[in-house]
Amino acid sequence: MAPTREQAYRAFDRFVATHKAKYPKATERLKKDRETLLTFYDFPAEHWVHIGTTNPVESAFATVRFRTAKTRGCVSRNTMLALVFRLGLSAEKRWIKLR
Known part of the structure; x- marks a missing residue:
């Protein structure tokens, strides 16, 4: 760079x-x-x-993508939205604050 x-x-x-x-x-x-x-x-x-990187964004969505792929077809739309919301809340706890 x-x-x-x-x-x-x-x-x-x-x-x-x-x-x-x-x-x-x-x-x-x-x-x-x-x-x-x-x-x-x-x-x-x-x-x-x-x-300089989108890795933090990509890693947050990787968790959601992984879980939603595993549960596909087993849940309703509302259940899936709740799952994605809860996964986002869980991932947020591990985010590092910017310096």
């Missing part, structure tokens, strides 16, 4: 130049969304550790 926005732009441009011959559609899409992809740099560096 580049330490500054300017270095990120240079790395981004090098990546696009390197891969545009083989992947023209993908690199055009990346160029179109460049500002959105680099929004990360709009925030102070001390926040990067918290916003």
Whole structure:
């Protein structure tokens, strides 16, 4: 990861130049969304550790996904909503507060 926005732009441009011959559609899409992809740099560096990954979000939903897959077909819609709500409450107890 580049330490500054300017270095990120240079790395981004090098990546696009390197891969545009083989992947023209993908690199055009990346160029179109460049500002959105680099929004990360709009925030102070001390926040990067918290916003650089979606793992906390993914891990919270992994528990719900696992349990709902195991109980599929055995419950009503209301029972499933209650199960998901309770799993969310349980997962929330293990969440780490941001520094």
